[in-house]
Amino acid sequence: MQIANSDAGDTTEGPALDGRTLWERVHDHLRDEILSGRLTPGTELSEVALAESLGVSRGPVREALGRLATEGLVTIRPRRGAVVRALSNDEFIEAYQVREALETMAVRLAVSQLTAEDLSALERGIDEMVDFGNAGDVLGFFEANTAFHLVFFDAAGNRMLADLYRQLRAQIDRHRLRSLELRGDVQRSIAEHRAILRAAKAGDVERTVHLVSEHIRVPQIRLLVEDHHPEPEGAPA
Numbered sequence: 001m002q003i004a005n006s007d008a009g010d011t012t013e014g015p016a017l018d019g020r021t022l023w024e025r026v027h028d029h030l031r032d033e034i035l036s037g038r039l040t041p042g043t044e045l046s047e048v049a050l051a052e053s054l055g056v057s058r059g060p061v062r063e064a065l066g067r068l069a070t071e072g073l074v075t076i077r078p079r080r081g082a083v084v085r086a087l088s089n090d091e092f093i094e095a096y097q098v099r100e101a102l103e104t105m106a107v108r109l110a111v112s113q114l115t116a117e118d119l120s121a122l123e124r125g126i127d128e129m130v131d132f133g134n135a136g137d138v139l140g141f142f143e144a145n146t147a148f149h150l151v152f153f154d155a156a157g158n159r160m161l162a163d164l165y166r167q168l169r170a171q172i173d174r175h176r177l178r179s180l181e182l183r184g185d186v187q188r189s190i191a192e193h194r195a196i197l198r199a200a201k202a203g204d205v206e207r208t209v210h211l212v213s214e215h216i217r218v219p220q221i222r223l224l225v226e227d228h229h230p231e232p233e234g235a236p237a
Contacts, residue, residue, distance in 0.1 A: 087178060095171045100212075103153075111203060133187065138177070138180065146169070
C-alpha cells in the first residue's frame with residue numbers, strides 16, 4: 001500500500017485527500033493494521049521499511065509511531081525502532097473498568113434525553129452489527145459497536161465526559177479482539193445490545209445502566225476466571 005503525499009505533490013496511489021496531514025494518514029493506516037490484528041504483538045516496525053512500503057519519507061512515519069506510542073499501541077525502543085505492544089491482562093481489566101465508569105455515567109445522563117433520532121441511531125447500529133457479524137467483518141462490527149455506544153455519550157450533554165471517552169477509545173479498541181474472544185461470539189454481543197436498546201426505549205434508567213454494566217463486565221469476568229483457573233496442559237481447546 002502507498003499513501004499519497006499531497007504535501008509534496010506526489011501522485012502515488014492512496015486514499016483520497018480528506019484534510020488529514022500525511023503523518024495522520026500514516027498513523028490511521030498503522031492503527032487500523034494493529035487493531036485488526038494484521039500487525040500482531042511483537043511485530044517490528046522499521047521506519048525505513050514502512051516509509052518505502054507506504055511511499056512516504058521517514059518523517060511522517062516517525063511522527064505516526066510517536067502518536068501510536070502515546071496511545072499504548074507500540075513501544076519505541078531507542079536505536080532499535082518500534083514494536084507492536086503485547087497486551088497484559090491487567091491493562092485489559094483497567095481499561096474496561098474505566099470504560100464501565102464512564103459509560104454507565106453517560107447512560108444515566110442520556111436515557112431521559114434520548115430523541116427519536118437517537119433511538120433510530122441505536123437501532124441502526126444494531127442492524128449494522130448484525131450485517132457485519134453475518135459477513136464475518138470483525139472490523140466493521142466493532143465500528144458499528146462503537147457508534148452504538150457513542151450515541152449515549154452524545155445524548156448525555158456532557159462534553160467533558162464525551163471527550164474523556166473518546167480519549168480512552170484507543171486503549172479500548174486495542175483490546176477489542178481480545179474482548180470478542182472472551183465474550184464468545186458476536187451473536188451474544190448483539191443480544192446484549194438489543195436488551196440495552198429495549199430498556200433505553202422504555203426510559204428505564206436503572207435497567208439500562210445495569211445492562212450496560214453487565215455487558216462491559218462479561219469479558220473482564222471471564223478473564224479473571226481464566227487467570228484463577230487456567231486450563232491444564234493438554235486440555236481440549
